[in-house]
Amino acid sequence: MSTIESAAAPESLLAAPDQLTQAAMTQEIIDVHAAAQAREEAGEHVAMTLHDYPPYRSSILRHPTKNLRLVDPETIELFSPAFGQRDVAAIEADLTLQHTGEPQGERITVQGRLLDSWGRPVANQLIEVWQANAAGRYIHQRDQHPAPLDPNFTGAGRMVTNDDGEYKFTTIKPGPYPWKNHVNAWRPAHIHFSVFGPGFTQRIITQMYFPGDPLFALDPIYNSIPRQKDRDRLIGAYNHDLTVPEFSMGYEWDIVVDGPDATWFEPEGEH
Ligand SMILES: [Fe+2]
Secondary structure (H helix, E strand, C coil), rough: CCCCHHHHHHHHHHCCCCCCCCHHHHHHHHHHHHHHHHHHHHCCCCCCCCCCCCCCCCCCCCCCCCCCCCCCCCHHHHHHCCHHHHCHHHHHHHHCCCCHHHEEEEEEEEEHHHHHCCCEEECCCCEEEECCCCCCCCCCCCCCCCCCCCCCCCCEEEECCCCCCEEEEEEECCCCCCEEECCCCECCCCCEEECCCCCCHHHHEEECCCCCCCCHHHCCCCHHHCCCCHCCCCCCEEEEHEECCCEEEEEECCCCCCCCCCCCCCCCCCC
């Protein structure tokens, strides 16, 4: 390890010497996509998400190794908590108002609809979001990389969809951040979403990305979805009609909770 590399980041942030370079990781991603495409062209069903996906190193021990078990949603829902309109205050949908001062960064508004596979709105459902700050830093004890915390930004909010399945929140555009999947690994900027579908057992977690991010081709998590058309559904669209004059840049992102048009959801993960 050279002195220059040591100066760039604390040792604890550097990947172990036996980890892959980005170039090798990118090639591994390309190879996995090509293999998935070949299987599909041979008539095999290829899932929207590759759960057994070696490029995302920490997922190897977390993904399901046995068949999923069906549960009876009616029984489950008798014992689950229920979120109603009264539980969530309107101010929780503005992540820029949680402290005494304004957070640093590019203010954005994100708006979209929660839909089922028939295109019907999913109304009155809780949506939770969490994200890094503009410098790419989370308020989390495991995130110790040398980017500043923002005393005016926590990075978590929630809202309830309206009768048309619409949600909207105001925040700061998150920055990209490093992680230890491989040498010099960086996540594209993203916002984490937790949503509930029509049933309470349909809690699902996903990430929204931003258009034109140069890190897309490099990121194993984004690329755990084999088809480009499915990956495209994770990218919010810039919409100038949603941009608030002299206030915030507007992005639009619809979430589909099941069926062939479903947004990809991750089985588990914090990155
Ligand atoms: Fe993240």
